Amino acid sequence: MSNYQGNFNSKIDYVFKVVLIGDSAVGKSQLLARFARDEFNIDSKATIGVEFQTKTVNMDRKTVKAQIWDTAGQERYRAVTSAYYRGSVGAMLVYDISKRQTFDHVAKWLEELRGHADKNIVIMLVGNKSDLETLRAVPTEDAREFAEKESLFFMETSALDCTNVESAFLTVLTEIYRIVSKKSLMANEETESGGSSSLLKGTDIVVPGQEPVSGGRSFNCCTSS
Numbered sequence: 001m002s003n004y005q006g007n008f009n010s011k012i013d014y015v016f017k018v019v020l021i022g023d024s025a026v027g028k029s030q031l032l033a034r035f036a037r038d039e040f041n042i043d044s045k046a047t048i049g050v051e052f053q054t055k056t057v058n059m060d061r062k063t064v065k066a067q068i069w070d071t072a073g074q075e076r077y078r079a080v081t082s083a084y085y086r087g088s089v090g091a092m093l094v095y096d097i098s099k100r101q102t103f104d105h106v107a108k109w110l111e112e113l114r115g116h117a118d119k120n121i122v123i124m125l126v127g128n129k130s131d132l133e134t135l136r137a138v139p140t141e142d143a144r145e146f147a148e149k150e151s152l153f154f155m156e157t158s159a160l161d162c163t164n165v166e167s168a169f170l171t172v173l174t175e176i177y178r179i180v181s182k183k184s185l186m187a188n189e190e191t192e193s194g195g196s197s198s199l200l201k202g203t204d205i206v207v208p209g210q211e212p213v214s215g216g217r218s219f220n221c222c223t224s225s
């Protein structure tokens, strides 16, 4: 079920759409549950269609609402690909450190992501289930090397025991914020000089219960109220 945790009383400076992708059962839904609500469900069912949750964080005296989207890893249950990626400015590409195949499929997920998302999207490679060290099938070094080659952030996490979950999401959100603030600065300069910026274009995001969030600002991946 989609779960919208909007706070209509406080001013939101930005909305960042972040998508979760990766094979089925790697723990995408539980990473989201842990980050958004500090919950974990050992009997987590496969996602059908698409869900999202929000979490509001403060950065640099701005209020950022992370709108995190989760879809099924299984092809037959997945959301429409292009709609899922539309407007996303961050992605968590998740595999399971105890299942080699889920890491072998990371390149395929990355290809799909790069084919559909903004070229400047911030991507974190996430090796989840780090609590299953005794069953490890993906050496940390292999993943780190892949991430470096592909210019991705990389972290190992455990939604079960909380390791690095917050840190992984916050790293992505902070990097998006860094790019967007820079773009905001550039946009102001370009308005004066007549140029155009290529940083994190994104598209309009409509949050249920709110007006479409484009508007005020010259970059439309985010909102400003």
Ligand SMILES: Nc1nc2c(ncn2[C@@H]2O[C@H](COP(=O)(O)OP(=O)(O)OP(=O)(O)O)[C@@H](O)[C@H]2O)c(=O)[nH]1
Residues within 6 Å of the ligand: 022, 023, 024, 025, 026, 027, 028, 029, 030, 031, 041, 042, 043, 044, 045, 046, 047, 048, 071, 072, 073, 074, 128, 129, 130, 131, 132, 157, 158, 159, 160, 161
């Ligand atoms: N040991 C361990 N199990 C986890 C962890 N994260 C998720 N799981 C378990 O892995 C299973 C799958 O988790 P989900 O979060 O539903 O996986 P998913 O990637 O969302 O799966 P799809 O919806 O099919 O794409 C569930 O039984 C979870 O309880 C973790 O960090 N450690």
